[in-house]
Amino acid sequence: MATLVQIVVTPGSGDGRAVAIAREVRKRLGKEGYAARLHAFRTLDELVQWAKTCRAAFSSLVAIGGDATVSAAAEAAIRLWVPFVPVPSGFGNLFTNAFEHPSDPDEVVALLGRGDLVWSDVGVASGEMFLAHRSYGYLARIQEDVERLHRPRQRYRRLLSYYQMAARQLSDGALDAIQVEIDGHAVPGKAGLVTIANVETYRGFLSLTPAASPADGVFDVCVIPRTTPARILAQLIKVMLDVPGCRDELDLYRGRHVRVRVNRRKPQDVRILDGALALLIPAGSFDRLRARQVAAQANAPVVRPAPRERVASERAPAAVRGFPARSTPPGVVV
Template identity: 25%
Template structure:
């Protein structure tokens, strides 16, 4: 039974997160839990605080925010056995969505207080000269990472519209990219528009890029898109929300325990966070994460 929790927030996230934090922490205290709140001035400071919390011991870490904050939490929690609770208060909330967590902060706090846990796989990313990174949902590379690169360089417009503008701009430069993809049992050299590595099924706020990916099968779903036709790619995007894009000729899905991605000039993003340029080695690590989930967790997610 969980008796104490540490609540992690991003103070720069805005009023929505502040409201969610107040509601969730009040509910956790109502349920009899001892609550400690931490919030770093920067992401590095937040990670330092979380690592100190893990070292000192806590019943659970509760991230109030979006996928970026959840990603940060995994950097300290992976393979520790300390459970992660999620109060969704971001834009995408993809891991929360896959786990069928409630969007209401009070209901999400009740999930934490109820104490039902689930053990899941995490993806581990390794690259020469950089520390290991962990992710829960999807690692992106290619067209979608180029869009994110461009959006991150833009000051305006704000919010999701910035990514839409960046996508239109990047479409003007759409091209096939020279990938080398090394799987457990195969080496592929091919021209592709993008390659996504799914530990879970969704990213980008509900796009089911790897619809058959499972959080506890010990495998990664590698989704390869090979079309450089702008019209075809634009038609493909709506199907990603349904997960039916994998039926198209331009899309190939491979399942593997490990994968190495190489492509000059392309960066990787995982859970929406920048990891740096390829090449990267990605591995599914069974049981590396523990999450607090509703008691009646739906199967096959």
Template identity: 30%
Template sequence: MLAVTAADHPSVAPPADGPVAVLANPAAGRGRHRELLPQLLERLAAAGRPVELLRACTAEQAEQVCHAAVAGGAAALVAVGGDGTVHRALQAVAGTAVRFGPVPAGTGNDFAADTGFPADPLAAAEVIAAALREGRSRPVDLARITGADGVRRWYGAVLAAGFDAIVNERANRMRWPRGSRRYDLAILVELARLRPRRYTLRLDGEPVETDAVLVAVGNGACYGGGMRICPDADPTDGLLDVVVGGRFDRRTLIRVKPRIYRGTHVAHPLVHSYRARIVELAAEGITTYADGERALRLPVTVTAVPRAVHLLR
């Protein structure tokens, strides 16, 4: 099967003197880095290029203004926030020549961490500014999701299609309680309802059918703020790592879940790992989450796209 490359998609060649567009989410990380934004912009401006702060009030608007900035000639796009902010920005730069820099300022910063950016936002901004000054970038892979209706999305870290996606979906439907307690309650509700589901996968055309509780497709290793669900995933190898946790009961899942932070869960006899360029995934009643953001309902096809984004590193 032919490998898919970023060249298979329309590429935008940014002007050499184009501005640096900055998407900032002031609510990221519960707002703890909000006061750093002026310093971050100052560090980025030290690269000698004009810096334009993008304005958006919703996630959908954030995505729209990123697309507009790329279409309008931005030389680079910088996302200040967590994985959700990065996810929105990636929709605009994926498959283009517009360079990208994530400044980790959220609760979960898995894409930035997996691709080697400093955890400190100011240090990350300095790395990005240095890359801008020196005209360098590093290409890494992205994953592209295609739904049954042809809708496409991109992600950089992990696609969740099992218990974690189900919990996220329930939490997003709940109006009470607020904050992290809502997610905790959603976990309790879904643990009480836990049951393996029948999944059908095709890995580079090879069929696999299994009953499972956890299913993740990783371009990178981590999701959920450092959980190494796909511990061997490498965002430069042109492949996707698929981790499937089988017929866990509640007690076993609770016991295994903490091991995901270290990536040692893959040694459990009910966990199976695969690697493929193209992953077709189907199951009933599952809405996937990519980079922690609500994505597409199953069935989906996930494709590894080598060198799909050029990081300012």
């Protein structure tokens, strides 16, 4: 009996390219002797619901789309204890960039037979899993406003929308006041921007967490103090251009449990599931990720680990942690 591979896709991802990629992957899987089933979801909410309730009827899961799509689908892979292959076809593709996942259908199929198996960390915030990051404050407001008003599919138009929204918010003097605790340790003062990252955010564009890795059991947390929108935007532009001293006003922390309170609202807990996701990656990509991480730690300000809590952060389900031995062990960052 042929091995059944489940393919999931959100048609809106990647300027409509995601469905075309999914069909090609299904066709090539059939030629390689796999049984492949394709499910296209009209909305992300439909995919989220499927991931929480689908039956264990497949042996591998392939998810095609952007960071939101692959994060939603990953919950099914974790819950059912099956290997996961994310395929980039979105705007940011931050998680897939970390491990150099391909979008070429032939290379995607090759991962199922010859990919390395690693155990990836997963973040949990407000009951939802994420693979890339959670942001609060200035950047989050820009992203929310762009996607609420109009979210262009074309990459260049999406970038332009973000720049326009950032410029528009310069005239708004109000910034969120964010209180942050990391592993029970309160970060001094209030922040205007907080990014809790499982991967480098945003690699190749605005690297706020250059040493973040989804295989080290901790988040990298970037905190920018609350000042004015103009000063925060200027700080981000300096990081984008990588000018000398661009990180002088950024604080980087590392921890497993982050508590964020925005404008005195109810605190939100963000926790890491250490090694929860069985992930198939291109051969050699894990070593290249570790090399980038080591180089980033040497060139960027030292990441200051916060004191750990006495109570451990959430752990992966027992069944997941009992999966067969890793083919590639996770990195250990000191």
